[in-house]
Amino acid sequence: MPLILISGYPSSGKTYRSQQLITYFQDKINASTEPKVKRLKVHHIDDQSLGINRDVYAAARTEKDARATFSSAIKRHLNRDTIVVADGMNYIKGFRYQLYCEAKAVQTPSCVVHVGVPPEKCKELNIAALGAGTGGYEPDLLENLVFRYEEPNGMTRWDSPLFTLPFDDPAPPCEAVWEAMVGSDGKSKVVRPNAATVLKPASEQNYLYELDKTTSDVVNAITTWLQDHAGEGGGQIVVPEAEEAIVLPTMPPSLSQLQRLRRQFIGLNRQHTLDKGRVRELFVEYLNDAFSK
Structure with missing residues (x-):
């Protein structure tokens, strides 16, 4: 089943938007009479569930290890009966490309939901989170991550289809995402992996x-x-x-x-x-x- 990548600046409300999508998907599954839909599960993956601390993004080595952990968790759960909501910044286009290839290799579609919140609003939300002790990033780290963010581009294969969610929208385009990824009858489109995206053991000489x-x-x-x-x-x-x-x-x-x-x-x-x-x-x-x- 599909891989849904959530992408956006730090402290942009990605987890809140992920939960909105998950609630909608779960309601659709519970209300459906289609056997293929009824057996679907929704799995949410984020840094917190993987024990990844926000401080890892302060150094290249620890961030690389964190991305490897995030990617491995996605690969473990990608299967025909699970909708994977990958709730992270996913701010590097090369990493999104890698995950696109992982989804294609198991013949499942993928999409990107871009939480489009202006940097100044993210800083405001981040300060509030730090003050309340509910999370947040150190200000210098947040500035650095915002600067390095590579915005999704719907013209590229790995960022398509792209759903952009402005800050003031009350909810994500849940129905559009469901139709694009699962379909009204639960028959998601079949993605044919080409030889270039099928992962093989590293055994070929040279x-x-x-x-x-x-x-x-x-x-x-x-x-x-x-x-x-x-x-x-x-x-x-x-x-x-x-x-x-x-x-x-x-x-x-x-x-x-x-x-x-x-x-x-x-x-x-x-x-x-x-x-x-x-x-x-x-x-x-x-x-x-x-x-x-």
């Missing part, structure tokens, strides 16, 4: 070498094309052995931007082995998603 070399070849193809076309943007580059062509943005990417995207892609796929024959295609897809923003 996998990391192939990952590095293939992505480097694609970047070199782009830089060569840009040199041959006097740095023009907006063109298409046909990459051998890839189904999609690379569609360049109007403002051509710099070499440093291409290398940064390459490093991000390698970092996301270092821990699990993709089919070596599909690395090129998935990297092209990743670049096109990044260029379309």
Whole structure:
């Protein structure tokens, strides 16, 4: 069943919105006469339930470990009869991409619910929480997390469908989320995993070498094309052995931007082995998603 990622600034009310969604889903399940709906369960995952303290976000190492714990909990509960509500900041687009791949690998849809609260309002809510002793972040940490937040973009595959919830809306678009993820009869859409998103044991020989070399070849193809076309943007580059062509943005990417995207892609796929024959295609897809923003 679907993975619903909650994303937003710290102290934006993500858990409150998650509970609204969960209450709605549970009421729909209880009121349904469809067997496929009646057997559904809703599982809520957040930092508190996993024993993750807010202080972990103050250091890169502890934050990385916390994200690994969060991701592992999601993978444990993703199955055909469970709706997983992942209630966290989920503020790094690469992490949302990783979770999108996890959902696709088990053939279940996913979506992002963006709790769109202005930073100043979050700071106000955070001060109130600290004063009441009910939570909150240290002011410097909150400022840092707000600065680093990468807002979801519904034009990318991993952030789509995207439901944005303004602060002054009384409730999330519960019905729209239910229809998109579960459907009126409980028959959620079947997601077909492609070879690029199916996780496999890291057993192929020279996998990391192939990952590095293939992505480097694609970047070199782009830089060569840009040199041959006097740095023009907006063109298409046909990459051998890839189904999609690379569609360049109007403002051509710099070499440093291409290398940064390459490093991000390698970092996301270092821990699990993709089919070596599909690395090129998935990297092209990743670049096109990044260029379309």
